[in-house]
Amino acid sequence: MFWPILLLSGLLGYLFLIKLPKRLSLLNKLKAIPGPPSLPILGNAVDLSVHKREVLSVIGRFFQEYGPRFKMFVGMQPYVILANAADAEKILSSQTQIEKSGDYDSLQEWLGLGLLTSKGEKWFQRRKQLTPAFHFKILEDFLRVFNEQCNIFTKVLERKGKLVFDIFPVITLCTLDIICETAMGKSVFAQQKSDSEYVKAIYRISELVQYRQLRPWLHNDFMWRLSSAGKENRKCLKILHGFTDMVIQEKKMERKNGTRKSDETNEDNFVTKKRQAFLDLLLDAQQTDTTLTDQNVREETNTFMFEGHDTTSAAVSWTTFLLSLNPEHQAKVQQELDEIFAGDLEREVTMTDLARMKYLECCIKESLRLFPSAPFVGRKLNMELKLDDGVVLPPGITVWVYIFFLHRDPKVFPDPEKFDPNRFSQEDAEGRNPFSYVPFSAGPRNCIGQKFAMMEEKVLLSSIFRRFRVKAAERLQDVNVLCDVITRPEMGLHVTMKKR
Numbered sequence: 063m064f065w066p067i068l069l070l071s072g073l074l075g076y077l078f079l080i081k082l083p084k085r086l087s088l089l090n091k092l093k094a095i096p097g098p099p100s101l102p103i104l105g106n107a108v109d110l111s112v113h114k115r116e117v118l119s120v121i122g123r124f125f126q127e128y129g130p131r132f133k134m135f136v137g138m139q140p141y142v143i144l145a146n147a148a149d150a151e152k153i154l155s156s157q158t159q160i161e162k163s164g165d166y167d168s169l170q171e172w173l174g175l176g177l178l179t180s181k182g183e184k185w186f187q188r189r190k191q192l193t194p195a196f197h198f199k200i201l202e203d204f205l206r207v208f209n210e211q212c213n214i215f216t217k218v219l220e221r222k223g224k225l226v227f228d229i230f231p232v233i234t235l236c237t238l239d240i241i242c243e244t245a246m247g248k249s250v251f252a253q254q255k256s257d258s259e260y261v262k263a264i265y266r267i268s269e270l271v272q273y274r275q276l277r278p279w280l281h282n283d284f285m286w287r288l289s290s291a292g293k294e295n296r297k298c299l300k301i302l303h304g305f306t307d308m309v310i311q312e313k314k315m316e317r318k319n320g321t322r323k324s325d326e327t328n329e330d331n332f333v334t335k336k337r338q339a340f341l342d343l344l345l346d347a348q349q350t351d352t353t354l355t356d357q358n359v360r361e362e363t364n365t366f367m368f369e370g371h372d373t374t375s376a377a378v379s380w381t382t383f384l385l386s387l388n389p390e391h392q393a394k395v396q397q398e399l400d401e402i403f404a405g406d407l408e409r410e411v412t413m414t415d416l417a418r419m420k421y422l423e424c425c426i427k428e429s430l431r432l433f434p435s436a437p438f439v440g441r442k443l444n445m446e447l448k449l450d451d452g453v454v455l456p457p458g459i460t461v462w463v464y465i466f467f468l469h470r471d472p473k474v475f476p477d478p479e480k481f482d483p484n485r486f487s488q489e490d491a492e493g494r495n496p497f498s499y500v501p502f503s504a505g506p507r508n509c510i511g512q513k514f515a516m517m518e519e520k521v522l523l524s525s526i527f528r529r530f531r532v533k534a535a536e537r538l539q540d541v542n543v544l545c546d547v548i549t550r551p552e553m554g555l556h557v558t559m560k561k562r
């Protein structure tokens with residue numbers, strides 16, 4: 063009995079003598095910012111302990127009641143949530159406020175401190191090192207992978223016949239195949255055998271990350287380790303890290319033995335340049351930079367695996383669904399594609415074709431406005447931040463730029479719920495504050511993969527709409543949207559496809 067009492071008194075002492083005064087002091091500093099009333103220790107946990115499909119409407123209600131900047135507490139941690147361009151610019155363009163918030167901690171077991179989660183000098187050096195990996199020439203090389211995987215993808219779609227099906231998982235398997243090839247140079251054949259151990263582990267770990275994020279009592283490492291979800295997470299990590307390590311070792315061995323092929327021969331016996339995966343570029347960098355350890359290479363490879371497939375799959379799925387609900391815009395996309403490909407269904411997509419897909423690009427942008435793959439980005443303030451109207455945000459608080467709501471500001475996007483790709487025509491977009499539309503975030507920590515993503519989306523979407531007329535099998539108002547790690551539909555997005 064002695065130990066539990068001691069532990070409980072220690073915990074209460076910590077809460078009342080250290081945490082509570084700190085919370086009161088921050089509350090005082092945040093008094094200029096409105097927000098829902100909160101309880102002393104639980105904060106707004108009661109408001110937020112709703113089913114995950116309700117979280118978005120709770121946050122939306124707070125924005126309606128308190129305006130585009132409000133405060134709330136998650137337990138003892140103060141949050142300021144923003145959905146206006148001026149505040150978004152202040153935080154995102156800052157060269158100093160670049161530390162990610164605690165919300166990203168649950169990704170660290172998988173991604174370590176890679177580009178997405180790291181901070182300070184480590185992040186700065188790595189960003190400099192990885193930026194050339196997204197050079198135009200390298201992306202051009204990846205076009206072959208996009209086309210190859212799309213060929214398999216369209217066969218999968220053809221096999222659906224007249225069936226109503228959920229497009230989300232089908233698209234995810236394709237983007238998973240693409241990212242495995244481009245990040246690691248390894249085929250996992252996810253589209254052909256979605257029951258592979260690696261594919262299943264990737265799916266499951268994304269769910270477990272969200273599961274932990276929504277349960278504050280599992281944020282503590284000790285509690286997480288004890289939980290059954292934590293144990294399952296460890297099993298997934300073993301598979302995922304084991305796979306990446308194996309690929310790294312294989313590649314290193316090829317280099318050591320001089321068996322690394324720099325060229326490959328295609329079916330017509332032409333020698334073509336072997337494409338480099340991101341991993342090859344990292345291993346190249348390792349030869350000159352001795353601080354880049356195998357552990358670092360693994361972190362970055364896993365970061366690309368995570369950031370580079372779920373985000374694009376959500377974007378392609380939402381765009382397909384929104385076009386299936388809006389036949390007039392779908393017809394315009396198809397007209398554009400017919401002009402580019404002159405009705406040829408087999409020809410592969412080239413860089414020139416991509417540049418000509420202007421209307422499709424407007425549709426992708428409008429879909430990312432309504433359903434940005436990353437619903438919010440979070441920062442932990444490491445120093446004071448003064449906003450344009452003189453309000454000062456103190457260090458130690460968490461700030462979320464809630465992209466989902468920022469993109470629905472009726473002053474910037476009139477009739478915000480309407481799908482209207484013309485908002486992104488050159489004339490309509492001119493003069494708009496660039497921070498009112500940030501699906502790839504903005505400033506120093508923006509998405510390093512945005513050009514890659516746009517190319518991939520265009521290749522996938524053009525391969526769908528060149529060949530099929532897509533019809534929605536459900537209404538948008540019946541789709542529950544979940545804003546957790548990515549913006550996803552709770553029960554999928556159902557459509558039918560008919561050959562054109």
Ligand code: HEM
Pocket residue numbers: 177178179189365366369370371373374377434435436438439440500501502503506507508509510511512514515
């Ligand atoms: C539609 C597709 C995508 C969207 C909407 C998207 C969006 C974003 C956003 C909003 C961020 C900032 C995250 C934050 O601050 O919390 C980000 C960061 C990042 N993204 Fe993307 N992303 C996409 C595709 C990709 C792809 C294809 C890759 C890699 C191949 C990638 C790699 C990264 C990395 C490494 C970061 C961290 C950058 C840093 O902190 O320096 N993303 N992305």
